[in-house]
């Protein structure tokens with residue numbers, strides 16, 4: 001029997017199957033050709049759902065009948081196709097902060113189909129959070145925000161894998177950062193925001209930063225290493241003022257001095273989330289040919305300011321600040337680390353360590369190896385130890401001391 005299976009307005013494929021097969025076999029065969037996920041699809045005939053256990057011969061349907069694949073992301077395929085949806089599905093996004101922006105952004109990127117979301121926050125859920133944070137319910141009061149968000153998000157969108165880190169982002173294992181294609185920042189303090197910008201620049205991870213005060217907000221996309229970083233905007237004499245300051249949007253009730261609204265949070269987070277999608281879909285093209293694909297669009301290369309009260313929306317182009325404490329000539333992340341992949345098999349071979357030395361730092365005086373895993377950092381004192389502990393998915397961080405005493409860092413993802 002022959003069937004035509006279509007995702008309307010997107011694609012139609014021909015599937016030939018033995019009539020003794022079941023509807024589920026037809027679905028799986030069609031999904032393979034359409035390159036969509038069979039678990040997120042149902043087949044419809046004349047608007048009615050087909051029972052997946054029914055035998056095709058018993059359906060009494062005419063040959064070449066068009067069956068519609070009712071796919072979770074059918075409407076998005078119209079814009080970026082199965083290829084783009086696959087990129088979202090395979091992406092890992094790190095949400096720094098599970099407060100107002102974190103909740104909204106988590107909802108958006110989960111609905112758009114991002115496959116893995118890592119969340120970090122050290123604060124607890126309070127009653128006044130519930131009016132602005134969609135995943136927190138009264139039963140979550142007192143729980144860690146990252147854990148409550150990860151659990152409730154996963155329950156609502158079971159196709160998303162979530163992981164929570166309960167604590168300061170400064171002490172989170174480096175592997176979490178290295179695993180992420182993009183970092184979304186909705187942090188509640190400037191000190192952590194500086195740390196995050198530093199880490200993103202050093203390891204070349206795009207960062208989308210957002211903030212809200214009352215009915216005003218701002219969003220800034222940072223594609224390291226060439227873009228102007230979010231910290232460049234602060235003149236050096238203001239660092240002492242911004243470090244330690246709480247963002248009033250997520251501040252505990254006793255420290256809340258400015259209003260906060262679900263509407264401005266929602267608008268800013270929507271822009272933040274779409275910026276993340278642009279990065280996931282287009283950053284590879286951009287790094288190859290310095291152009292963003294037409295389908296996904298180009299991320300903001302300036303700060304977007306939003307004012308819901310007066311309906312004013314404007315952008316401001318940032319100038320690179322050579323005295324920036326992060327990306328300036330003396331900045332903490334003035335150097336970026338080289339990143340590449342390395343097969344576990346070759347690492348475990350007799351000459352694994354020599355190969356790394358020749359490939360990355362042939363003239364170095366000394367190399368020091370660290371293994372970065374989800375449990376944290378572990379120094380590797382010799383090649384034997386490295387071979388014993390390294391696993392696929394971990395990262396090898398190599399510090400190379402050059403003849404002139406300078407240190408260069410490289411990261412190898414073990415595949």
Ligand SMILES: [Zn+2]
Pocket residue numbers: 228229230231232233321324325326327328
């Ligand atoms: Zn900077």
